[in-house]
Amino acid sequence: MHITCTPPCKFEFCWLCLGAWSDHGERTGGFYACNRYEAAKQEGVYDDTEKRREMAKNSLERYTHFYERWATNQSSRQKALADLQQMQNIHLEKLSDKQCQPESQLKFITEAWLQIVECRRVLKWTYAYGYYLPAHEHAKRQLFEYLQGEAESGLERLHQCAEKELYSYLNVDGPSKDFNEFRMKLAGLTR
Template identity: 90%
Template sequence: MQAVHLEKLSDIQCQPDSQLKFITEAWLQIVECRRVLKWTYAYGYYLPEHEHGKRQFFEYLQGEAESGLERLHQCAEKELQVYLNAEGPSKDFNEFRTKLAGLTSVTRNYFENLVRALENGLSDVDSHGACSRTVSAKSLGGGSSKGRGGRGKGTTSRSSSSSRNIDDSGRWSCEHCTFSNVKSATVCQMCQRRS
């Protein structure tokens, strides 16, 4: 990637190498996340059978991690090809940069929080499946619109007091990073951007 594609991309898009670091960072994040994901399977294997709640929560978190990583990988590989195959500079290259950098950041945060939760033995879930009030799957950054099994967020309604879309559960998704925030939050809890 660094030796061949970035040099070619630099020439096509008329961008200095220093402006293409976001691509290298995305690929390094993909590699790191694949390594973490590999070890989550070992973790899941050793989860006690009688702890159904923890097992279900773990499988949900693992599924969200997989889908988030696939989104990042898709962007870094397939969407990048458009710009590598372009005849000249693309006017929407900066939008691609913002998207890939954002996905990299969100994925990094999710995996860091996932590792922290696993290190704590999923202590926020009791064996019957109840989550504590302080931590849930959403607080790990799992605010994607589709989780494992195709679950959607539900319909959204427009709030008259702001430009946020509040879903059926009373949460709003950040337009920048898609994190699902509580209704009362005025700043995204993941990326710190205003709603």
């Protein structure tokens, strides 16, 4: 680990050996490479310190992993809510006209989007749950990760169908003969 920091610096110590900057210079390998740290490390002086640093680094990486996925699902949920509003306010009427179906018969689309929003909420909180799962309970963690993966996979299939496949029916000139198959597929994925 090399931290490039030159005096005068807001830090008053070397990040490598944790010694004072005033004790550093050409005799310690320069400000950019502290050979005090390397010599002390070889003598075993920093073993406990290194272990604590490594544990802190791993803990931060683990937290970041779970938080980023939590935040991604939160933003995906917000986008799904916006897409639901757009679907209800704009696209359902257009789809009703294109497919020659009353809007009451297109309720399955709104239900699918409501399910997507709810699934994003649940998935978001699975990452908080996963963060607090004890590391020593390997079987529980494996089952949890498997179920979480299955939930994500099912949600992605539903989202793909409700978003991309639906838009193909919005961009046609007349009613599609396979719209009822799409209805059954989307309703099945929603269930």
